[in-house]
Amino acid sequence: METIGKIRGVYAGKAVPFTRPGTFSAIxxxxxxxxxxxxxxxLQCDEQGDRRVHGGPDKAVHVYAWPNYAHWRTQFPDNRRFDAAPAFGENLSVEGVDETTVCLGDQWRVGTVLFEVSQGRQPCWKLNDRFGIADMARRVQDSLLAGWYLRVLEPGELQAGDDIRLVQRPHGEWSVARVxxxxxxxxxxxxxxxxxxxLGLPASWQRLFARRLEAGQVEDWQSRLGEGS
Incomplete structure (x- = not known):
């Protein structure tokens, strides 16, 4: 197995009331x-604030590339949120891999856990509130620096400092960034x-692309991105 990266940090959180009435987040x-x-x-010690759109087997673990933070610090040098992970609510902060080098279906061995890359993150309005930037979700979507999710094929243990070892790559032409x-x-x-x-995508992405195929139209992003709210 080829070592392609490293776990820089491991993070977990509890779901607590968020910025808007009736909302919760573990970001x-x-x-x-x-x-x-x-x-x-x-992660055994982690929670999600809205199980309708977060968590579940296809979004078991959220990953964000630490080098992406340099981009955001350049864009917003006075925003201290970008000084340290896990500002984006990631479970794993990683080095050596990013959205351009990670592909859908990649299988990783990290510690004793076997992961599979399931989908990229589609950012939502909670990032706007998290960073105090009205269009942050849109910026993340446009930049493609959104992070990605892992499903767990074999449970186990991991920790900060563990190597990311690539077990197999069935869809090398489909990086997270490309999708x-x-x-x-x-x-x-x-x-x-x-x-x-x-490609064997999660159900939510199957529905997204099936609708585009059938209707030739793009889904409405306004509510997700928090635009016009």
């Missing part, structure tokens, strides 16, 4: 020291949608 995660148990629903660009760029070409639907 304010804290470092976890030592070995952490990971099951099919994610996120298809979404961002409002692409609906039938052949492209059909190819994506054959």
């Amino acid at each position: 304010d995660k804290q470092p976890v020291a030592g070995p952490v148990a990971v099951g099919t629903e994610g 996120l660009a298809v979404i961002r760029d409002r692409q609906c070409e039938p052949a492209l949608m059909q190819e994506l639907l054959e």
